[in-house]
Amino acid sequence: MTEQTTPTDAALTGQPPQANASTLIHDGAGAYLLHLRDDIPGIWEPGAWSLLGGGREPGDRSLEETARRELREEAGLELPDLTPFSVEQARGSDGRTVPIQIFAGRWAGDPATLNLTEGVMLHWFRPEVMPRLRMAASTRDLIRRHAESVRRDSLGTATSTAAEGTNPAHQPGPPATASAAGPGPTEDDVWETILRLARRFDAHEDARGMGQTEQWTLQVLKIAEETGEASQAVIGARGTNPRKGDSHTWLDVHAEVADVIITGMVALARMRPDDAEQFLRCQLAEKSAKFLPAAPAADRPSQEEPA
Structure with missing residues (x-):
């Protein structure tokens, strides 16, 4: 990272390394709690959306205690569990970098009920709208990486549950999104994994009372x-x-294209659970015939009766 995700002003005044902590708060359903900083002189990233956090104080026995204290002081927020997620690097105006310990925590409350003592407001945002917000590219990338890790864990749980013979319809799960590939499927069982995901998502939306046409839509x-x-x-x-600059890599593009393919396969499997694979093969043969030349005669199977 070249920009600090959630620095405090004290982080840039010579504190020892690893003296700062911030918390990435998510609701478990894809939204992240962001803090709008004051737009006044002397504040790091004024007027930008960021994470809650701050510098370690003498009474803090650990960086987790720092993160918890900052949550209490800035927003009156107590989280039951904080998990270390990553260590990011902040760059100060003097060019020096300071490591920031990022914790992840889950909370799904109304930010309007919190007692905010610093900054302007707290608000929930999903990653797809964050490119429109004023925030550090490093913060956006941090949240994207966390969201991808949550999706991978969710799909991995779905795959392992189905493999163990448990009915996925009886398991709680996220809404229908196939935006990350779960671990493990080989070429031979790709469609079986897709069908398992389709069944899981069907069950989730059936439980919500959604009709078939609405689910397909x-x-x-x-x-x-x-x-x-x-x-x-x-x-x-x-x-x-020009405003966002080099915010992604081509590896990110590859991952997003894979998301499109997986989501399309899940859509087809949900609409045609009995013959999705065969239907796709027929469509592929029909479409490819328009672009690929016919096989040379020598390569075609013989139609003659054997002697």
């Missing part, structure tokens, strides 16, 4: 959302947006 719209994220990644990899 939302799943197809999800393809468009993933395509939009792939487009954003291309723009970020090319650096064509």
Whole structure:
């Protein structure tokens, strides 16, 4: 990182390394709690959306205690569990870097009920709208990485549950999103994994009382959302947006394209649970015939009766 995600002003005044901590708060359903900083002189990243956090004080026995104290002081917030997620680097105006310990914690309350003592406001945002916010590219990247890790864990749990023979319809799960590949499927069982995901998402939305047509509609719209994220990644990899700069890599583009493919496969499996693979093969043969030349005669199977 080249920018600090959640520095305090004290972080840039010569404190020892690893003397700062911030908390990445998510609701477990894809939204992240961001803090709008005051837009006044002397404040690091004035007027930007950031994370809650601050510098370690003499009474803090650990960086986790620092993170918890800052949450209490800045927002009157107590989280039951904090998990170390990463160590990021802040760059001060003097060019020096300071490591910041990032913790992740889950909370799903109303930020309007919190007693905010610093900054302007707290608000929930999903990662896909964050490119429109004024915030450090490093903060946006940090949240993107956390969201991807949560999706991988969710899909990995779905795959392992199905493999153990447990009915995924009886397990709580996220809404229909296939935006990250779960670990483990080989070429031979890709479609089996897709079908398991489709069944899991069907069960989740059945439990919410959604009709089949509504489920199909939302799943197809999800393809468009993933395509939009792939487009954003291309723009970020090319650096064509002067405000955002080089916000993505081509590896990010590859991952987003994979998300589009997986989401499309899940959509087809949800609409055609009995023959999705065969239907796709037929469509592939029909479409490819328009672009690929016919096989040479020598390569075609013989139609003659054997002698």
